[in-house]
Amino acid sequence: MNPRRLQIVLYFHLLLVGLFRAGASEGQLLVLVTNGPISTSLNLVMLAEGYTRLDQELFETHARRAANGILGAPPFSSYQRYFNVFGIFVESREAGADKPQLGIQRDTYFNSTYRSFGIDRLLTIPPNDVNRSPEDGEGKVNRLLMQLIPEYDVAAVLVNDSDYGGSGGPILVISANSAAAELAAHEMGHSFARLGDEYSDPFPGYPDIEEPNTTREIRRELLKWRKWVLASTPIPTSDSLPFRNLLGLFEGAHYHAQGWYRPRYECKMRRLNRPFCEVCAESLTLNVFTRLGVVRSTAPLRSAAVPVSAFLPQRFSLETFAAPDDAVHVEWTLNASPLATTDVTAVELIGSSLGDGTNVLKASVRIESPRVRNDPAGALGELVVWHVFRDPHSRPPLQIRQTGDGVELLWPGTAGGFRLETSTEPQSSSWRQVPGTPLAAGGFWMLRLPLADNVRFFRLNRE
Ligand SMILES: [Zn+2]
Structure with missing residues (x-):
């Protein structure tokens, strides 16, 4: 290729890159809360819907309020320092959202609407009953996320409207109502841990599939949350006063007044301004660890083969994603023999105590949480392995x-x-x-x- 031609090709390439960037910059990524690297944190992203060009500051205020509502609610509050919060600002031509029940239509970026599927407070973006094209709603959300922060864990579309409303699913949708923070935490229950609504009000056509916090099972020994229920609590459990603060089997859940049961008389998945019940909190906690893992970092890095001086002790340590009220247990072994340690999360080795060739140092980590009684998949356990060898070039420290x-x-x-x-x-x-x-x-x-x-x-x- 002659230099002139190469120059033209390069110029054209730069032009394309420029165009691509211009496309990506339709959304602006805002960093609202940083607690750790993106790769080892839970990343919550709020997207602006129904905010005009002049509303960016308002969006940031609303996004922080909604994020505080989610992360301030137990059990998220216990793991708050492992979350980052981002905003994606995109401009809408008009403020607010559609309200078909009032004949209101707004020209907004993600085409959000109240009264989806005939329910006034059900606030959604397409695809929904009025617009079946994902490209007009969720497709735009996914494209912005992929362009700006593909490492996101939870995405929430925040709608600039003071009427109460929202919806769960893979993408949360919430309004900027003053109860939005509370609602956001509820919707996060759906999106983050696939919790079900514990409502008794009917939702015709909703699939009758059990969630972690809803069931049709009334046999105590087969009950998913039986570890939370005292032997003295009757199953099913009456709504009467002595049982209202206990875990049991309360009738009315999953949009059925009868034949479906929930774990507690009240829970955020049934009524706002209540805490998540223990069963919902357990599910959310398990999901925190499933997404993050148990071990936040190790020193040295676990992937590398680690030389150990024959003269100086080498420290191996780890940090977990435990909450302040979680207990961390670690069993350390060297070549399958237990190692005694004074510090639970660290051990020291000296090369002179190692065998020839590769030695295997293992840390079997387990978190014991007051929020978790059932962990069938072992989400609260992790094994860390280092391969270590005596450094043949090590010299005594002088x-x-x-x-x-x-x-x-x-x-x-x-x-x-x-x-x-x-x-x-x-x-x-x-x-x-x-x-x-x-x-x-x-x-x-x-x-x-x-x-x-x-x-x-x-x-x-x-x-
Ligand atoms: Zn619950």
Whole structure:
């Protein structure tokens, strides 16, 4: 290809990149709360719907309020510091959302509407009963997420309208009503852990599939949440006062007044301004760990083969995603033999205690949470493995301290087979042994040397 032609091709390529970027910049990514790297955090993204060009600040205010509502609700509050919050601002031509019941139509970016499927407060974006094309709603959300933050965990479309409304599903939709934060937490129950509504009001046509917090089962021994129910609590459980603060089997859930049951008299999945019941909180907690894993970081990185000095202890440690009130248990083993540790999340190894070749260090981590009694998939456990070997090039550490007329040298007595050498240059072929200093193993060694004019460097070398 001749240079002129290459130049044209390059120019055309740059133009295409420019066009692509311009397309992507239709949405603007806003960082609202940062608690950790995107790759090891839960990333909550709020998308602006029905906010005009002048409403970006208002959107940020509403987005922070909704995020606080979600993350401030137990059990999310316990794991709040593992969440990041982002906003995606896109401009709508008009503010608000459609309200067919009032004859109101608004020209908005994601085409949101109240009164979906005939329910006033059901606020959705397409596809829905009035517009079956995903491209007009969820497709736009997904495209923006892929362009701006493909690592998102939960996406919520925040609708700039003060009327109460929302919907769950893969993408949350919530209004900027003053109860929106509460509603957002409820909808998050659907989106994050696939919890069901514990309402008794009918929703004709809704599939009769059980969720973690709804059931038709009335046999105690087969009840999903039986570990939360006291043996003295009758099954099914009456709505009467003595049982209202206990876990049991309360009739009325999943849009049925009869034949469907919920775990507690009240729960955020039934009524706003109530906490999630223990069964819902357990599901949400399991989902936090399923998404994040149990181990947040390790030092050194677990993937690498780790050389361990024969003379200096090497520390292996880990950090988990536990909440402050979770307990962390770790069983450490070296080549399948238990290791004693003083610190639960760290252990020290020294090369002299390792066998030849590769050694296997394992940390079997388990989180015990007051919120979890059933963990069939082992979401609260994780195994960390390091492959470690004795570093063949390791040398004893040498501490050097200058005194008035010379230097003091200190090294550990395990350094058998080494001798002390000095030099005038760091990169020298003229290291000279200090006479009479073959180092035997055992004890702690110290040497005082008068400082010769040009001797500046000291090392321990193998005999
Ligand atoms: Zn519940």
